[in-house]
Amino acid sequence: MKPIWALVIALGFSGAAIEVNLLEVDLAVGPGQLHAFSFIVRNETEVPETFVVYVGDWDRDELGGNRFYPPGTLARSLAPWLAMAPASFNLGPGETREVKGTLTVPAGTGVGTYWGIVFIHGEPRPVEHEGTTVLVAKRIGVKIYASVGALHPRVEVRKLEFRGLNPLWLVVELGNTSLTNLREVRVEVQVYDAKGDQLARIEPDPVPCLPGDVRGVLVETELRPEPGTYLVVARVDPGGEEIIAAQASLRVRALTLVPVAGGRVPRDLDEDGLYEDIDGNGVFDENDVDLFRAQWASAPVQGNARAFDFDNSGRVDERDVEALAGLLEARSP
Numbered sequence: 001m002k003p004i005w006a007l008v009i010a011l012g013f014s015g016a017a018i019e020v021n022l023l024e025v026d027l028a029v030g031p032g033q034l035h036a037f038s039f040i041v042r043n044e045t046e047v048p049e050t051f052v053v054y055v056g057d058w059d060r061d062e063l064g065g066n067r068f069y070p071p072g073t074l075a076r077s078l079a080p081w082l083a084m085a086p087a088s089f090n091l092g093p094g095e096t097r098e099v100k101g102t103l104t105v106p107a108g109t110g111v112g113t114y115w116g117i118v119f120i121h122g123e124p125r126p127v128e129h130e131g132t133t134v135l136v137a138k139r140i141g142v143k144i145y146a147s148v149g150a151l152h153p154r155v156e157v158r159k160l161e162f163r164g165l166n167p168l169w170l171v172v173e174l175g176n177t178s179l180t181n182l183r184e185v186r187v188e189v190q191v192y193d194a195k196g197d198q199l200a201r202i203e204p205d206p207v208p209c210l211p212g213d214v215r216g217v218l219v220e221t222e223l224r225p226e227p228g229t230y231l232v233v234a235r236v237d238p239g240g241e242e243i244i245a246a247q248a249s250l251r252v253r254a255l256t257l258v259p260v261a262g263g264r265v266p267r268d269l270d271e272d273g274l275y276e277d278i279d280g281n282g283v284f285d286e287n288d289v290d291l292f293r294a295q296w297a298s299a300p301v302q303g304n305a306r307a308f309d310f311d312n313s314g315r316v317d318e319r320d321v322e323a324l325a326g327l328l329e330a331r332s333p
Helices: 286-295 318-331
Strands: 007-011 018-020 024-029 034-043 049-060 066-069 082-085 088-091 096-104 112-122 125-129 132-148 155-165 168-176 182-192 198-202 207-209 214-220 228-237 244-252
Touching: 018 112, 018 132, 024 034, 024 096, 034 049, 034 088, 034 132, 049 082, 049 132, 082 112, 088 096, 096 112, 096 132, 155 228, 155 244, 168 182, 168 207, 168 228, 182 214, 207 214, 286 318
Parallel strands: 007 132, 024 132
Antiparallel strands: 018 034, 034 096, 049 066, 049 088, 049 112, 082 096, 112 132, 125 132, 155 168, 168 214, 182 198, 182 207, 182 228, 228 244
């Protein structure tokens, strides 16, 4: 059988076969100015390697994952301002090379942060993977930021979106309404019961947010709220003088469980808030998975969604069938 060839680009950072001495360059610039910078590339492989250097654009999705584009794609791209040298070079094992860049800011450039990325790309090499030969090319990116003028961070809280209740988790959706790159947006969430007692206070890791971007911050708690009304308050610090606050109420309805397709009322055998014993016979087995697969869209299930939200997504659908099957497999001896 002939090998199947494919191209796989491996994005490397610290500990990869390609190393650089910095992964970000942050410059304060002015219109019409030229700025120089450089970084060191090291070949950590045991064979000689040829590298090419090129520029591109990038941004993040709402969960913070990097997305890459051809140079000049984004409105605030600085890729057209960049010149890199050398364009390609060879390195033996353990050898290093300085890569130099110049950033020429056009006259008349407006206030704000502009950004791009410089890639160092190795040559594709054949690698055996699960019986298939693939071509793997290692690549590392150095992010370049350039900020013009005095910038003031601003952010808005667009919404608090509640997801699962076993345990409670939510997403705080932020929008960067300023022209500056927000390197660390800090979020704090507090949960109160109807009496005003604080039940939880959570501080997720800070997140970056590019100008104009929308970012979702995942907030996970250990609360499994009982039926009742709760107040959730989010405080957001974008790194400036102001802290933004937003709040939302959460109402957890009491369950009104009835038999699913006849039989008995579903039961929560381990008292974790999830009713895995779908047929209510006191045993969690394949019959429960089969019944749930046939009835997950039924009114008795959808009317008590939090009891059957096995993947804790905030809704009951086919993925909960898979989650229930996985739960049974995990409990099997």
